[in-house]
Amino acid sequence: MVNFAQAKHKQANMADLEERQSLLGENDGDREPGKPMPAICDPNHLLHRVVVLVFMCFLGFGSYFCYDNPAALQTQVIQDLGLTTASFMQLYAWYSWPNVVLCFFGGFLLDRVFGVRLGTIIFSLFVCVGQVIFATGAWTNQFWLMEAGRFIFGIGGESLAVAQNTYAVNWFKGKELNLVFGLQLSMARLGSTVNMNIMGWVYSKVADDFGSPGHTVLGASLMIAAVTCVFSLICALILGFLDKRAERILHKEQEGTGEVIKITDVKDFSAALWLIFIICVGYYVAVFPFIGLGQVFFIEKFSFSPAEARAVNSIVYIISAPASPVLGFIVDKTGRNVFWVLIAVAATLAAHMMLAFTFWNPWIAMSLLGVSYSLLACALWPMVAFVVPEHQLGTAYGFMQSIQNLGLAVISIAAGAILDSKGYLVLEVFFCACVSALIAVVLLYFVDYLKGKRRLEP
Template sequence: MAEPGGEEERPLLGSAHNDCPQRQALPALCDPRRLAHRLLVLVFMCFLGFGSYFCYDNPAALQTQVQRDMKVNTATFMALYAWYSWPNVVLCFFGGFLIDRVFGIRLGTIIFSSFVCVGQVIFAMGALFNAFWLMEAGRFVFGIGGESLAVAQNAYAVSWFKGKELNLVFGLQLSMARIGSTVNMNIMGWIYSRVQDLLGSTGHSTLGFTLMIGGVTCIFSLICALILAYLDKRAGKILCKEQGKTGEVIKLTDVKDFSLSLWLIFIICVCYYAAVFPFIGLGKVFFIEKFKFSSQEASAINSIVYIISAPMSPVFGFLVDKLGRNIIWVMCAVVATLASHIMLAFTFWNPWIAMCMLGVAYSLLACALWPMVAFVVPEHQLGTAYGFMQSIQNLGLAIIAIAAGTILDSRGYLFLEVFFSACICLSLIAVVMLYFVNHLTGGDLNWSAKKREKLQKLTAAEAESREKLRRQNEDDLAKLQPKNDFSLRNRYLSRLGAQVLVAKQFFPTEDIPIKKQKKSLSSHKQYIGSYERAKFIPLLLEINLAYNLKKIKTKRKG
């Protein structure tokens, strides 16, 4: 009789997951399978990018102060945005690859959050020491972590939320990020004034201390990254999931396999954001010069895009979830953005109208465009795809930032607005092409939400059927699996009518490990003499059978 813990208690083939701890009833807030816990994770997920987005637009919120205190022109000032973007031309792509293959989501998020904190500190130290090159270096380090952190944030979202929830989650993430940008636009000037009152004068020291205070938000985001890592690791243990196990191998050469639809999404992203972020970076002075706004009024209207984006992003995310038709929503957003830039360039209408329209369009595009990546690439390539999307976006932003500063210094704001309108036109052309390519290839980018949900259910049912069939085939193969040579000989001899006296209890070599065989066989020396001779019993039986058959034939002849 087998002892407890023996071979009989081991899990069957394909039941390795039985090693996981048994599921216990947990409070809803502590159970990763429950909605309450996932919403808690979503809160930290949203705050993960708060500090990065807050500090990204520090130069825009302090454009006048930076140019005055550091004594630089507009082109040099815009280099602060270019230095942020340059490292991400490469690192965003490899950031996604590192998240997928090397660090994993948890460690990668912590590393990238640390780069954001260190970069902001260096940026502030450059202002304190009146060294603009050090400020540029700080923005470079800040950029190393900033966009890669956004990739990690997207990967977390896809890991915790699936299907129709995804658009809403992206909208909430963007909403919280825009709250950070809005607070930055409206509070950094006030902080600068308070620091100026404490120091008694303006100058690079005042600017440096102001930027250092802004860096506190980056520390807050780093804390959120640590909490997220703990919660994700805990969920992995409870749900018996291994981090980074995608089931397929990711190769850097996967980029050449990206579909035409995905490349068109990349073009839309680059051309659209190239006409939004650089405009906001230079918008404060634009409203002061063209519309004669005060500094506070200019900061307020320049931040209206982010103010609108904060509450509208989850609304639009929910709307896109319910209705689908992502390409149509993207097209509407691009057309509205083009109309906004034309109004700002060629009319003196109240700029609040154009900026509010731009804010609505910006929110809508983000909620409809980014989730489309998950529809056209396999899940194991999502980190790489999002990383590459961020990478080429930053390439465009770096080039456009330098070009925008140069155009503004040499030609003025009218030519700059025409330039931004041309970028939006390119984005519109790419959207139209994406619509027809998706239609011709039978893609699902423009499906309704009901149709997509129906297909997902059908796909899940087919996958379940294939899994059941696979398990049934494994069971059938296990039943048909041949036994060892000794068992086959005994079966053959028994069918011939020969007497098989060598029982399993004499030769327990089939179910007992090798180390125990000698000990077991030694107790049967009265039957077989020794263990070495036992190995020849099957051969002796065959010889005996052949002898008996020969004897029978001889009698028949006689």
């Protein structure tokens, strides 16, 4: 009986060894039984997790690179396709429309339907297909097809960001998670920055080959940009393989996003949370639509060359890449989130007023906008967790992203219409009015102070 038990135990050990060897691509001659695997192959080792982190950061590179393709090629898109500015801004609105709803369901799809690995690959495919359709629409001069491409691209883009965060939590929870989130944000802004500064050059090179600018050149340039989405899809595939391998070696289950969405929780939201929503929408609609229209603004008002205009328009992303982790550390150490949000909103209002009413070097205003944008992102989003019970966090963040995308879609269309009919001065006054979310910040402070809990200043 003892011999039978020993034989069974030995057989089980051999099965485990064979599984381990198959996962690591080894055979009996490669490594002695029981010998530790190389650090780069060990899912528990920092070196292996660094390799995973590289693919994790590049996972969203293509999405962020292509999101602002229209902004980087604003002049070319409008001229080659014969569009009004209002029509041009539809390209941003169509990205945002699907995310008015998907912000509620992206986490659910990852947790309950696809799983993080398959979900990440599916969302990456949506990004790739959407960009290809967008480029094909430009190539064939079919604007409706370009809008359809941006809609499909939007379905994948925001949900891919949720998947990226889920991977980060699964691999780095309790270890270097804050640093990882900072690095992911920096890589995202790097993608936006590279897009702003390289797509004009790509268009010029393609135009040289085709002989003259036109919608065919525009389509070819956007198709070249789609290569970054394919690269991110490859990263999704590799990341899925590494995650599956780690799950089998470490015998662990996939963790979900942690997002529990219950629409009925909305009725329990406090006044402080609704003010946070107002601040979020009022602030972001004064930043992203402006960047989408900024290139021509700098050319017309400040007589910049197209290259100079693209460079100054991208400074918000350039600054936010290194500044976000630093400012996040400062906010964590000092607390007083409402104070920092107030500073960020006031600085953004000052930046827009400088751009609207002065001829000062726009690098000053745009640099100020870049710092304030990073500061607000670090201070505003964590405040939700201070005023909402943990079981309602998923609903609160989903609702916040949903109305943010709704605001971006509506304001993008409105900004284009204002620019067509009234010009850039009135548009800047409109953006200043949007940043009147400053009033909501003051109200938020008093609501929190009068309740005597000071929940927003940990």
